[in-house]
Ligand SMILES: Nc1ncnc2c1ncn2[C@@H]1O[C@H](COP(=O)(O)OP(=O)(O)OP(=O)(O)O)[C@@H](O)[C@H]1O
C-alpha cells in the first residue's frame with residue numbers, strides 16, 4: 001500500500017511539474033442557483049424505504065451496520081464535507097477508472113453516513129445510465145427512471161425514494177438508450193438546477209459510470225463542483241489511476257482517490273481512507 005501511495009504521489013508531482021500551478025488550484029466554484037421562491041418541495045411526500053439489516057449486509061452497507069464497518073465511510077464523510085463546505089461546493093461526482101471498483105457501494109455508504117447528520121439534506125443520484133445499479137443495492141424498483149426525469153418524461157417522485165427524513169435516492173428502473181446524449185444535454189443541466197432549487201439538498205452525490213468505458217461523464221462533469229475517484233486495490237492499475245485523475249482534474253475539482261477493496265488494514269492507524277473488504 002505504501003508503494004501505491006508513493007507511486008501516486010510521484011505521478012501527481014510529475015503532473016504538477018508538467019502543468020505548472022494550474023493543477024493545484026481548485027477550479028472556480030460553480031455559480032449556485034437561487035433557491036426556489038416557494039421554499040422547496042415536500043420531502044415527506046416521497047415514498048419511504050427502510051433498508052433491512054439483511055440488505056445492508058449483502059450490499060456491504062457498512063454505514064448502516066455501524067462500528068468498524070462504518071468507520072472508513074465516516075472518515076470519508078468528514079473529509080468530504082469539510083472540503084466541500086470550505087469551498088462552498090454542493091455537487092459531488094463519484095467515478096472510477098474501470099467497472100466494478102465500488103463506485104455505487106461507496107456513493108451509497110457515503111450518502112448514508114452523511115444522512116446520519118440530521119441537519120444535512122442529502123440527494124444521491126444514479127447517473128450510471130448504461131448500467132444503473134443503485135435500485136438493486138437498496139432493493140427498490142422505481143416506477144420510472146431518473147433519466148426520464150432528466151428528459152422531462154417523468155416526475156421526481158416517480159423515480160425517487162426517501163430513506164429517513166433527510167436522504168433522497170434517485171434511481172433508474174432501466175438503462176437509458178441514449179446515455180451520452182442525456183448526460184451532455186442542456187436540458188438535463190436545467191432540470192438538475194430546477195431539482196436543486198426545488199428540493200434544496202445540502203449535498204448532491206452523483207454515482208457515475210467508469211471513466212475509461214465511455215465519454216458519458218466528460219460532458220456532464222462540468223455540472224458538478226468536485227469528484228472522488230474510487231479505485232480497487234489489486235485490480236486498478238497505476239497508469240489507469242493516473243490518466244483518470246488527470247482527466248478528472250481537467251473537468252472538475254478532485255477531492256481525492258478512495259482506495260476500495262483493500263484487504264489489508266493498517267494496524268497502526270486503526271482508521272483508513274479505504275473501505276475494507
Ligand atoms: N470494499 C469492498 N470489498 C469487497 N467487495 C466490494 C467492496 N466494495 C464493493 N464491492 C463489491 O464489488 C462489486 C462492484 O461494486 P459496485 O457495484 O459498487 O462497483 P461499481 O464501480 O459501481 O461498478 P459498475 O462499474 O458496474 O457501476 C459488488 O459486488 C460489490 O459488492
Ligand SMILES: [Mg+2]
Pocket residue numbers: 103104105128133207208
Ligand atoms: Mg455502479
